[in-house]
Amino acid sequence: GAVVSQHPSWVICKSGTSVKIECRSLDFQATTMFWYRQFPKQSLMLMATSNEGSKATYEQGVEKDKFLINHASLTLSTLTVTSAHPEDSSFYICSALLANQPQHFGDGTRLSIL
Amino acid sequence: AQRVTQPEKLLSVFKGAPVELKCNYSYSGSPELFWYVQYSRQRLQLLLRHISRESIKGFTADLNKGETSFHLKKPFAQEEDSAMYYCALRESGATNKLIFGTGTLLAVQP
Numbered sequence: 767g768a769v770v771s772q773h774p775s776w777v778i779c780k781s782g783t784s785v786k787i788e789c790r791s792l793d794f795q796a797t798t799m800f801w802y803r804q805f806p807k808q809s810l811m812l813m814a815t816s817n818e819g820s821k822a823t824y825e826q827g828v829e830k831d832k833f834l835i836n837h838a839s840l841t842l843s844t845l846t847v848t849s850a851h852p853e854d855s856s857f858y859i860c861s862a863l864l865a866n867q868p869q870h871f872g873d874g875t876r877l878s879i880l
Numbered sequence: 881a882q883r884v885t886q887p888e889k890l891l892s893v894f895k896g897a898p899v900e901l902k903c904n905y906s907y908s909g910s911p912e913l914f915w916y917v918q919y920s921r922q923r924l925q926l927l928l929r930h931i932s933r934e935s936i937k938g939f940t941a942d943l944n945k946g947e948t949s950f951h952l953k954k955p956f957a958q959e960e961d962s963a964m965y966y967c968a969l970r971e972s973g974a975t976n977k978l979i980f981g982t983g984t985l986l987a988v989q990p
Contacts, residue, residue, distance in 0.1 A: 770923075798976055809966065809982045810924075815975065859924070863976055868914060871924040 769793055770862045772872030780880055781852060787845045787875045789860030795840035796862035800869065801833070804857040816843045850879045882907050884969050886981035893957050894989050901952040901984045903941075903967030912970040913943055913950040914978070919963045927952075927965070937961070957988045 769792040777785055789799055798817050802810040814835050816822045822835035832854075834846040843862075847854050855878050861869040883906040893899055905911060915927040928936045930943040930950060941952045950967060967981040 800977070809980045812977060812979075815977060861924075861978075866976070868926045868929060869976075869978060870926075871916075873923045 768864075768867075768870045770860065770870045770872040772860055772875055774875060775873055776876045776878075778878045778880065779850065782849055783879075785847045785850055785877060787847075787858055787860070787877075789843045789845070789862065789872055791841045791862040791864075791870070794862070794864050796843075796864055797840070798863045799837060799843040800861045800863070801835060801843075801845050802859045802861070804859060804874070806857075810859060813845075847877065850877070852879045855879045882969060882971065882979050884967050884979050884981035886965075886967055886984050888984045889982070890985045890987065892987045892989060895959055896956050899952075899954045899957045899961070899986065899988075901965050901967075901986065903950045903952065903981055905948050905950065905967075905969050907948075907969055907971075909972045911972065913941070914968045914970065915939070915941055915950075915952050916966045916968055916980075917963050918966070924966070957986075959988045959990055962986055962988045 771790045773788045801813045804810050812825050813828045814822045814824045816835050816837040818837050818840050824830045837843040857874050859874040861871045863869050885904045913930040916924050917927045918924045939954045943950050964983050964985050966983045968978045971977050
């Protein structure tokens with residue numbers, strides 16, 4: 767149980783393109799979803815916290831207009847990297863949470879901007 | 881400020897040797913501590929949490945509030961334990977945010 771699906775797993779696109787990443791909780795309704803960014807050989811850095819039906823809470827230094835988060839239902843959150851540039855290339859990971867249970871993580875999305 | 885420190889980037893041991901992955905934290909409230917593991921080409925998954933006080937795959941971790949530590953231990957390492965291990969702290973209150981350490985790569989040699 768507690769499976770989190772993330773799609774796509776890998777995307778390569780040109781600079782200036784907007785990219786959407788989906789995060790779904792497959793067998794439970796997530797009260798909260800989180801978006802992380804991970805650079806090579808570094809730890810996960812929390813970008814934002816997303817609650818269904820409300821605006822996401824962004825961590826300090828994360829541009830909310832650059833990284834748009836939509837949490838339309840209890841099983842789906844999306845992260846859109848708008849007008850992506852090479853410096854946005856990274857590994858993006860989502861996690862989903864039900865109540866006070868531990869977070870369950872997706873497989874991650876590797877984003878490469880050319 | 882809240883912080884999780886894992887001082888070792890890499891820990892290499894031989895099969896059958898004891899393992900201790902260090903984790904120290906800095907938090908003003910009452911934290912909840914976790915160990916997550918990431919095997920090669922797999923997603924991050926929960927290994928254990930301090931409130932459960934259980935042993936998973938032979939690993940245990942005890943929260944030491946005096947030393948603000950939550951070290952992960954296993955008496956006899958196995959090759960399949962080779963993975964990236966992350967210590968994480970969950971803030972008390974409504975946010976449920978996790979603060980991760982930088983991770984320790986455990987390499988168990990045959």
